[in-house]
Amino acid sequence: MVDKPETGHENAGERLIEASLALHDLKGWFVREVLPLEAALMQFLRRSGRDSADIADLRQEVYLRVCEYAEKEIPHPVKPLVFTIARNLLIDQVRRGQVIPIEAMADLDAANVAADTPGPDRTIMAREELLLLRGALDRLSPRCREAVIMRRIEGLSRREIALRMGITENTVSEYIKIGVRTLANSLYGEPEAARRPV
Helix, strand or coil: CCCCCCCHHHHHHHHHHHHHHHHHHHHHHHHHHHHHHHHHHHHHHHCCCCCHHHHHHHHHHHHHHHHHHHHHCCCCCCHHHHHHHHHHHHHHHHHHCCCCCHHHHHHHHHCCCCCCCCCHHHHHHHHHHHHHHHHHHHCCCHHHHHHHHHHHHCCCCHHHHHHHHCCCHHHHHHHHHHHHHHHHHHHHCCHHHHHCCC
């Protein structure tokens, strides 16, 4: 039997499948890594003094640019990229307006996320945030806290966590999802959710 030569249609189909898988991976990464930052991003954008419609548009523009960047290379860590993009978009809006309100510049200077050496005020704020984070972590169930710490702090894969904890990768994913959502609510969101242990 003679093998049929590969046609352009088969190559196109393979490329389409590869592109579909890459898009699926990008969506998963976005949901895991970027969406948990939304509460902090919205809080940052609200401090700029823009109205709700502008803030929603800015958030979408930030997400678009993060995805465009991630198509080339997945950023690690993602938080500085998200806030640098947001800050640059705000600066661009101020520049386009030709008028630079003093309040806007003060907010933009205070929000310098990408600075290499934090000032004393940022150091104090970081310590306070760490205390809040520690309190929020303490409110998680022990297994959920363990999974979140191994994933977010130690940087272990879901498979490594599952092996260490003796559970399935799906359970690890659930623990991490619940933990990150609870931490986000504790730090940035609804006060009643912050008080309930998971």
